[in-house]
Amino acid sequence: MDPYPKPLRDLISQLKHLPGIGEKTATRLALFILADRNNLSETLAFSLKTVRENISLCPQCFNLTDKPRCSICQNPSRDASIICVVEEPSDVLALESAHAYRGLYHVLHGLISPLNGIGPEDIKLPELIDRLKNSPVSEVIVATNPSVEGEGTFHYIMKMVQDAGIDVRISRIASGIPMGGELKYMDQVTLASALRYRRGAKDL
Numbered sequence: 001m002d003p004y005p006k007p008l009r010d011l012i013s014q015l016k017h018l019p020g021i022g023e024k025t026a027t028r029l030a031l032f033i034l035a036d037r038n039n040l041s042e043t044l045a046f047s048l049k050t051v052r053e054n055i056s057l058c059p060q061c062f063n064l065t066d067k068p069r070c071s072i073c074q075n076p077s078r079d080a081s082i083i084c085v086v087e088e089p090s091d092v093l094a095l096e097s098a099h100a101y102r103g104l105y106h107v108l109h110g111l112i113s114p115l116n117g118i119g120p121e122d123i124k125l126p127e128l129i130d131r132l133k134n135s136p137v138s139e140v141i142v143a144t145n146p147s148v149e150g151e152g153t154f155h156y157i158m159k160m161v162q163d164a165g166i167d168v169r170i171s172r173i174a175s176g177i178p179m180g181g182e183l184k185y186m187d188q189v190t191l192a193s194a195l196r197y198r199r200g201a202k203d204l
């Protein structure tokens with residue numbers, strides 16, 4: 001017999017839908033929320049509702065925003081001539097935390113994956129082409145992950161841009177040996193990639 005009352009069991013079941021949360025963690029979280037005396041359940045419920053109601057996609061770059069346009073697109077000090085293409089909003093956050101990029105973004109919300117039935121029309125690729133046609137962009141940096149889907153999406157972007165006759169430089173983020181990494185511990189794919197994307201000494 002289930003030792004937990006139904007409302008608690010329902011909360012555990014809902015928490016289990018979250019990525020990386022199994023039965024044990026869901027139970028621990030549910031019991032913590034229940035035992036908390038600082039209105040956590042109320043503020044959590046309010047935040048969950050607010051995030052659904054107030055967060056939408058920026059109509060230009062498809063990043064998450066609670067304004068008509070996201071804070072990056074709105075920022076006049078960003079370089080609008082460069083667009084960095086990423087898979088998900090969390091990639092924008094990761095790149096922003098590196099403080100090394102001052103251009104704009106384009107969030108695809110997925111990658112082309114024929115095996116999973118995801119084609120170019122299912123992600124924000126047509127919107128990228130429209131954007132490139134309608135704004136003066138000099139470079140597109142494709143920062144999708146170095147996976148089969150990430151590489152495939154990069155090649156598809158190159159083809160779409162070429163087919164549309166858009167004059168823009170397309171580059172790919174480098175992949176290879178991470179800072180602090182050691183050659184002897186790298187896998188073959190990483191080593192091959194590091195060699196393929198090597199840089200000349202004068203570029204360093």
Ligand SMILES: [Zn+2]
Nearest residue numbers: 058061070073
């Ligand atoms: Zn935006």
